[in-house]
Amino acid sequence: MKNVYDIIVVGGGHAGVEAALAAARLGKHTALITIEKRAIARMSCNPSIGGLAKGHLVCEIDVLGGEMGKAIDATGIQFKLLNKSKGRAVWAPRAQADKREYEKYMQRVIDDCSGLDVIESDVRALDIRDGQFYGVYLHNGKCVSAHACILTNGTFLQGKIHIGNIQIPAGRYGELPSIGLSEQLKDLGFAVGRLKTGTPSRIAKRSIDFSKLEIQEGDSNPGPFSRATTNFHPKNVPCWLTYTTEETHEILRSALDRSPLYTGKIAGVGPRYCPSIEDKIVRFSEKPSHQLFLEPEWEGSSQWYVNGFSSSLPIDIQIRALRSVPGLEHAEFIKIGYAIEYDYFPSHQITRSLETKKVSGLYFAGQINGTSGYEEAAAQGLMAAVNAVRKFDNRSPVILERHEAYIGVLIDDLCSKETSEPYRMFTSLAEYRLLLRWDNAHLRLLDTAKEIGLQSQSLLELFEQIRNETHVLMKAFKKTKILSDNPLEISVEKTTSLSLLILQQKLDESHVLDLQKFYFSDYLLDAIDQAYVLTRYEGYIDRQFKQVKKMHQLEAKRIPQDFNYNAITSLSNEGREKLLKFRPETIGQASRTRGISPADIQVLIIFLTK
Numbered sequence: 001m002k003n004v005y006d007i008i009v010v011g012g013g014h015a016g017v018e019a020a021l022a023a024a025r026l027g028k029h030t031a032l033i034t035i036e037k038r039a040i041a042r043m044s045c046n047p048s049i050g051g052l053a054k055g056h057l058v059c060e061i062d063v064l065g066g067e068m069g070k071a072i073d074a075t076g077i078q079f080k081l082l083n084k085s086k087g088r089a090v091w092a093p094r095a096q097a098d099k100r101e102y103e104k105y106m107q108r109v110i111d112d113c114s115g116l117d118v119i120e121s122d123v124r125a126l127d128i129r130d131g132q133f134y135g136v137y138l139h140n141g142k143c144v145s146a147h148a149c150i151l152t153n154g155t156f157l158q159g160k161i162h163i164g165n166i167q168i169p170a171g172r173y174g175e176l177p178s179i180g181l182s183e184q185l186k187d188l189g190f191a192v193g194r195l196k197t198g199t200p201s202r203i204a205k206r207s208i209d210f211s212k213l214e215i216q217e218g219d220s221n222p223g224p225f226s227r228a229t230t231n232f233h234p235k236n237v238p239c240w241l242t243y244t245t246e247e248t249h250e251i252l253r254s255a256l257d258r259s260p261l262y263t264g265k266i267a268g269v270g271p272r273y274c275p276s277i278e279d280k281i282v283r284f285s286e287k288p289s290h291q292l293f294l295e296p297e298w299e300g301s302s303q304w305y306v307n308g309f310s311s312s313l314p315i316d317i318q319i320r321a322l323r324s325v326p327g328l329e330h331a332e333f334i335k336i337g338y339a340i341e342y343d344y345f346p347s348h349q350i351t352r353s354l355e356t357k358k359v360s361g362l363y364f365a366g367q368i369n370g371t372s373g374y375e376e377a378a379a380q381g382l383m384a385a386v387n388a389v390r391k392f393d394n395r396s397p398v399i400l401e402r403h404e405a406y407i408g409v410l411i412d413d414l415c416s417k418e419t420s421e422p423y424r425m426f427t428s429l430a431e432y433r434l435l436l437r438w439d440n441a442h443l444r445l446l447d448t449a450k451e452i453g454l455q456s457q458s459l460l461e462l463f464e465q466i467r468n469e470t471h472v473l474m475k476a477f478k479k480t481k482i483l484s485d486n487p488l489e490i491s492v493e494k495t496t497s498l499s500l501l502i503l504q505q506k507l508d509e510s511h512v513l514d515l516q517k518f519y520f521s522d523y524l525l526d527a528i529d530q531a532y533v534l535t536r537y538e539g540y541i542d543r544q545f546k547q548v549k550k551m552h553q554l555e556a557k558r559i560p561q562d563f564n565y566n567a568i569t570s571l572s573n574e575g576r577e578k579l580l581k582f583r584p585e586t587i588g589q590a591s592r593t594r595g596i597s598p599a600d601i602q603v604l605i606i607f608l609t610k
């Protein structure tokens, strides 16, 4: 261990892992300081990666040179492409993880990464002077210096677990919380908030009666998350589905007066989209039952995760309630469900590079910014490191726009919206969903990946080839005539262009392979698929590009960070308050900030033009 590094990453969770790897791979001497080395890349809650919008994030992380996609491809035990019956914009890959193997994989990659030291310690304080970061103080009083620091403390800051009336200081089950850091930052003038999240119990496999459950298998021939993964033949370990009953709800309802959520013991706000089971039966009281998915935590695991049954009710109630569920009558509990409350920093305090506005060289990434989820954390960790490195090298930050990536939507939302509950990525948060497909992350992010410099040259060349071939194929589809006796075996009355047949939906995804076989054998399958999607949705995609162009004029109008909003008397009071709080970087960002009216935007444009 040295005393001086280029970059320090505090925390070895999903944000910290991506941040540390990216900083070191970009050539900076990096220290990853984390409380417990064995817990690096630990999945605190659900044993899965990806899903709606989250799967998109993983693909984007992968194209930009992150590790998450490769890690889950190597260690996943069930893969599925969700929403295949719907439009392309919302297809999303998801995988069931082997938690243990996932941790091991990431720890191995970190051990093998040159320029990266892991220091097992608890960072107790930061060395900050005159608004500049200088170093961190470890639990033993030692100081480690660096030019920049990325804080990724997750749910550990002043973390407190709740189970009924019991409260335990903890960062996660069985792990100590981080005490001191959030108080120090509060003293420096940072706003600190309190959020909460929860996790369900883990039960013994031998106590589950599988004969009463519905099997849930993955796809038989799935694709990987990572463009670097070849020879992909993953396992397909099933999960199982059951349902809560009226009796379950009655047991839960009878104990609401012992729930820390309803007795006011939990002050932090939880995610509305991912409620605890006691919250579900109150908010959706008309529903007679709720789905529960039983998922193995690793391959051959004796410990199963009860997805959908997150709870902070007392132990006796959790046990009784779960045992009223078909198939779980004899459930043996390995770990009981709990809620956790923790400190976070409302994200109006960071810029889109993820650097804090108050302290130069200090970056926040992951749960500390009020987000929730492994993928959201990993995406921020990667971008924070890229931008910390670029600042070190005197280069401008990489800012992804909303039409370029879900990562762009995520960070833009953090910098322009109030977080009243943990922020999770959803496809509905992206206004340009059709542009931000899971399948085209490598094409839309190719230029950014080149700029960042973490992706392999061979893959960048492949992406370039796919992009070029896609353009050629788009034109070729218009020229290619399909005759009535065609090898695609589709009924065509008179000779028609291929693109028209796609638009008329006479051809669908299932024909892409045949298109390659019979018409375009010199082209990559990926390029044919891209050309197919672009043709199929051409009108909608054109419309979205027009909207992007319109917004671009507003995005290009930059607002100086020290702009004196108090000098503009014609702004509304609420508008001025929000502008002072968020200090948006562009007019576009200002226009998305709640509380800033179109009239405020017009006033701003006039003053900026002056």
Ligand SMILES: Cc1cc2nc3c(=O)[nH]c(=O)nc-3n(C[C@H](O)[C@H](O)[C@H](O)COP(=O)(O)OP(=O)(O)OC[C@H]3O[C@@H](n4cnc5c(N)ncnc54)[C@H](O)[C@@H]3O)c2cc1C
Residues within 6 Å of the ligand: 010, 011, 012, 013, 014, 015, 016, 033, 034, 035, 036, 039, 040, 041, 042, 043, 044, 045, 046, 121, 122, 123, 124, 152, 153, 154, 155, 156, 157, 171, 172, 173, 177, 178, 179, 181, 197, 198, 199, 274, 338, 339, 340, 365, 366, 367, 368, 371, 372, 373, 374, 377, 378
């Ligand atoms: C009980 C529970 C339930 C959850 N439920 C869900 C859910 O249902 N859905 C969902 O999407 N997400 C859930 N999450 C959140 C999910 O785990 C996080 O979003 C994700 O792990 C955040 O990643 P991160 O890297 O920001 O932090 P974490 O994964 O929490 O990692 C933080 C890391 O920082 C280290 N650390 C903290 N303080 C210090 C310090 N002072 N010095 C050194 N190291 C430090 C810790 O040891 C840890 O390695 C849950 C989390 C918990 C704990």
